[in-house]
Amino acid sequence: MSITFGLALMAASVAFAAQRPDEKIVVPLDKGIPDTLVRHTVEVALVSEGPQKGLKVRFGVTDWPNVYFRPRQGVWDWTGYAGLAVDVYNPEPIAQQVNMRVDNEGADGVNNCNQLGTTVPPGKWTTFRIRFNRKGDDALWGMRGLPITGPKGGGAVLDLTRITAFQVFLARPTTEHTLILNNFRLYGKGAREDKVAMPFVDRFGQYRNGDWPGKLKAEAEFAERIRKEEAAIKAAPLVHRDKYGGWADGPTLKATGWFRTERVDGRWWLVTPEGKLFFSVGVDCVGPGEHTFIDGRDGWFEWLPEENGPFAQFIHRQQGAHSMAEPIRGKGRTFSFYCANLVRKFGERWRERWEQTSAARLRHLGFNTIGNWSDWGFMAKAQIPFVASGSLAGSARKIEGGGGYWGKMVDVYDPGFARAAEEGLSGVARQFASNPYCIGYFGDNEIAWEAVERGPLASPPDQPCRIAQVEMLKAKYGDLGKLNAAWETNAASWDALRVPEKVNEACRQDLSAFQYAFARRYFETCRAVFKRHAPNQLYLGCRFSSAPRPAVRACADVADVVSFNLYYREINPADWTGANELPKPIIIGEFHFGALDRGMFHEGLVPCLDQAERARAYADYVRSVATCPAFVGCHWFQYVDEPITGRWFDGENYNIGMVDVTDTPYPELTQAARRIHADLYRLRSSTSGGVR
CATH class of the missing domain: 2.60.120.430 (Galactose-binding lectin)
Incomplete structure (x- = not known):
C-alpha cells in the first residue's frame, strides 16, 4: 500500500x-x-x-x-x-x-x-x-x-x-x-492484527514496504540532491541580516561584545554583540547522531554494517535506556543510519562536508540559532549564534516522595546539591565562555517541578527538603495544632504531616511559598555556576515542561531569560502578557509538528495530517511567537527525523526533522520556514499579521 x-x-x-x-x-x-x-x-x-x-x-x-x-x-x-x-x-x-x-x-x-x-x-x-x-x-x-x-x-x-x-x-x-x-x-484483538513484512527497514534506514515523494531509491540520487540544494542556496541568499543573524536594517543599540536582552517599545529582544536587535529562530540537535538499537531485532533490517567494515564506526554500545528497551534490558548495540547516509552522500570527508552543508542550509532557511543538544564541534565552527546546556551531575539526593518522567527531582537542600551543580554545569560554561556567538546556557531540561508540591512531605523524615519545609511551617505556625487547624488536617506529629488530598487556601499558600523558596535556591545555585565561569553570557533557565507558577516566578527573578518547551499549535499572547507577564523575556526551547505521509510511524507531540499542514503549522507557530512581545525566540525540535525503529534512549520515532534520514530537507516545511523567517523582523517590529 x-x-x-x-x-x-x-x-x-x-x-x-x-x-x-x-x-x-x-x-x-x-x-x-x-x-x-x-x-x-x-x-x-x-x-x-x-x-x-x-x-x-x-x-x-x-x-x-x-x-x-x-x-x-x-x-x-x-x-x-x-x-x-x-x-x-x-x-x-x-x-x-x-x-x-x-x-x-x-x-x-x-x-x-x-x-x-x-x-x-x-x-x-x-x-x-x-x-x-x-x-x-x-x-x-x-x-x-x-x-x-x-x-x-x-x-x-x-x-x-x-x-x-x-x-x-x-x-x-x-x-x-x-x-x-x-x-x-x-x-481489534489483543495480539497484533497486522503482520509487518520483514525486513521493513531498507539500507538507508527508510521504511521498506512503502513509497512516497522524496524516498531515496539509490545512492546515485545523492549527487543530484546535492547539486539542487547547492544551486538553491546560491541563487537565493537571505538579506537584511547582520553577521549574527540580527536585524541589519533595524536600530542599533549599545554594543557590549556579547548577547544581552533589552526591552524596546514594549517588546523584549535579544541584542547581538554589535548592538543589533535579534529574534532567535533555531533548530535543536544539529549533529550527526540519532542511534537506534540493532540487537534483539533479527530480521528487521535488510542491511546492517559488517563489524569491521567502513560503516562500523557508527556501531556503538549503549546502556541505561530510559524506556521501551526492556527486551534487551536497556542495553545493546546501536547504529546510526543517518551517519551512514552522510558517508554515502559526501564520501570520506563526510564530516567536513556535512558541517559546511548544514551551516549553509540553516542560513539559507533563515535560522539564526543552533539550538540545544547540538554538536559542540559544529557549534564552534559554524559562526552561527548558538545555545548550550549542562545537567546536574554527582550524587545529590533526590526527593524520595516525588516522581518525575525523566527522573526524580534533585533535593536542593541536600549538602551535595551545590557540588552537583558545579560538576554538571561548569564544563559547558568553560568550553564556550570566550565565544561571542554563544547566546547563553540552559541548566537541566524538563525537570520534575510538580514533585515539589507534595514530594517533600511524602518523603522520609531525614529528607533535607522535608526538614526545610517543616522548619518553614514551624516558623509560621509555632505548633502543629495551629497548622492542623489552618490546613484542616489531623497530623499526629510533624513526621506524620502530609499534604492533604484536598488542599484549602491556607495550605495552598504555604505550599506555594515553599515551592518558591525551593526553586529560588535551585536557580540561584545554577546561575552562580554559570556566571562564575561565563560571566558575559546569559543564563536561560531550565526549559520548563511542568511549570508551577511559584517555580516560574523564581526563575524569572533569577535567570536572564525564562525558557519553556511549548508543544502547542500556537502561542496565545494572553497567556504571557498583561496579568501573566513575567519580568524577564521568554524563549521556547522546543516545539514541533509531524505527519505520517513520508514513511514515518509517529507524528510526535503535535500531529498534523500531512506535510502541507505541517508547513502551515510551523509558520503559524513562529508568527504567534514573533508577534507576542514577551518572547525572544523559539527553537524547533529537531534537525533530523528520529530513526523509524526508535531512538535508543526511549523509543521515540517521530517525523520531527527539518531533514529526513537521508539528509534531504522536507521541501514543504523548509520552504515555509524560509518564507516566515524572511518576514521575521517586520513581524516582530509591527502589529500586522505578516505573510501567510
Missing part, C-alpha cells in the same frame, strides 16, 4: 467507520447521554439525526477540558482488545487537535494511563484510535509508533483487566471548540 495514502490512515483513518464484528461498543448513545459521563468545562448535547449525529461537545477554555467516561460499576476488563476507538466530526473550518486518555487507578496524565493525540480535519469524520500499551506487546519493541498501525498510546503498560475511565480532551485550547463524538468502541 502506498505510504502517501496508507500511513496517513494509521492513527486516524479519515472516514466514518461502521462497527466491525471484532468491535464492541463501550458507551452506547442510543438511549441518550450516559449518566456515567462527567463534564469538565464542556457543554454536551445529543444530536440524534442527520449525517453529524452523535455526542456534540463544546470544549471551553481551560487547561484540559474533557468528557470523562466511567464504567457503570466496578472497572472495565478490556483484555481481549487492541485499543479504543471513537469517531470524531469536526464542524469547524480549521483542523483541530484532539486527545484521548485511558486510565488505570491512580492515573494523573503521566502515570497509570495511556494517551494519544491526533488531528481532525475540518468538515470530516475521523476515526481516532488509541492502541493500548500492554504487557507482552514486544514483538516490535522500542518504537512509539508501529508500521501499519501507527502511534501507540504513550505512557505506562496498562492493566487491561482494571480500566477505571477514559476521556476525550483538548490540550489548553485558547478558544472554544466543538466536536461531535460517536461510536465509542473497542477494536
